[in-house]
Amino acid sequence: MTLMRTYLAALVALILCGMPAFAGGDTTGLSKVELRPGWRMADGTHMAALHIVLEPGWKTYWRAPGDFGIPPQFDWAGSQNIDAVSPKWPTPDVFFEQGMRSVGYRREVVIPLHLVAKDISADIEVSGEVHIGICKDICIPARLNFTATLPSAVTRPDPTIAAALTDTPFTAQDAHVRAVSCKVKSGKGGGLVLHTRIDMPSAGGAEYVVIETDNPRVWVAEPDSHRDGGSLFASTRMMHVDGGSFALDRSKLRFTVIGGNHAVDIHGCSP
The missing domain is CATH 2.60.40 (Immunoglobulin-like)
Structure with missing residues (x-):
């Protein structure tokens, strides 16, 4: 800071x-x-x-x-x-x-x-x-x-x-995203831990996942991500900047997968 x-x-x-x-x-x-x-x-x-x-x-x-x-x-x-x-x-x-x-x-x-x-x-x-x-x-x-x-x-x-x-990310439909699921649990020392599974074809080469919430007061750490076959997994920590508790609306989460060939813009996930 x-x-x-x-x-x-x-x-x-x-x-x-x-x-x-x-x-x-x-x-x-x-x-x-x-x-x-x-x-x-x-x-x-x-x-x-x-x-x-x-x-x-x-x-x-x-x-x-x-x-x-x-x-x-x-x-x-x-x-x-x-x-x-x-x-x-x-x-x-x-x-x-x-x-x-x-x-x-x-x-x-x-x-x-x-x-x-x-x-x-x-x-x-x-x-x-x-x-x-x-x-x-x-x-x-x-x-x-x-x-x-x-x-x-x-x-x-x-x-x-x-x-x-024409250089904007693909939609989830265009990128053939089949399903997106999220699991949320309490994090040590406060905040939340989010585990996400995105079932989609590879975006090419190394794939990086960016996760955004609809609350600008919530800090999101750089996710750890890896691919296993047809699924991309990403885990991150979230903290409110004031240190307090907060609600997380899965439908308002936004995931951007940036790969070597293209990027994909994904909105929302299911439990």
Whole structure:
């Protein structure tokens, strides 16, 4: 926690205006950042994207960064004509730092943003902040401030965003996941221990499992995982950050299997 507070004290302020690259502030580790305005889709929703290019050797983090990483946070306060925003995370890489696993992106990432407009016939005015971590030998949290107009009249897809959408993890159905079961027991010293069995074909090579809950106040340790035939097993510990007890809703658990060939996004498990 002391290390994290040190990192947070080193916030980098960057400015994005529409589609152009950032300007101003300390740009250490960042080569280019832009908000791609995207296009209005047939159902009236809008697809835009945050495009980040890092300097060689630098990386940034996925929505669940692991034991050594800074989770990205989005704040859309100040935006107009927005009902909801959902990031569509491309398949991340797994890397190890100081003996700990982290999950993220090397060199470049395009994060599609699916926006639901309150009035589908009007432009969307986006104004907000994105907090990300960028790391090389040290980690520097960066605060990206941006303002952009997403026009309702543009309907032609952006090839860069479309390519990022094809790189998202498979659904459980597409990956032929047959069953997911979980067993929960009390952990020594408090918290819970979760044992998960995922019946699915191999995702290729070494397979890493990331487990998320719907409660941001619950810490989830890096799972121990192994494959046995047609099943992937993962075990992890969970603790509330305040040290208290908490309820675990199995239907709200999220499992991401990252393999050498592809990743799989799985929601929920049965007892």
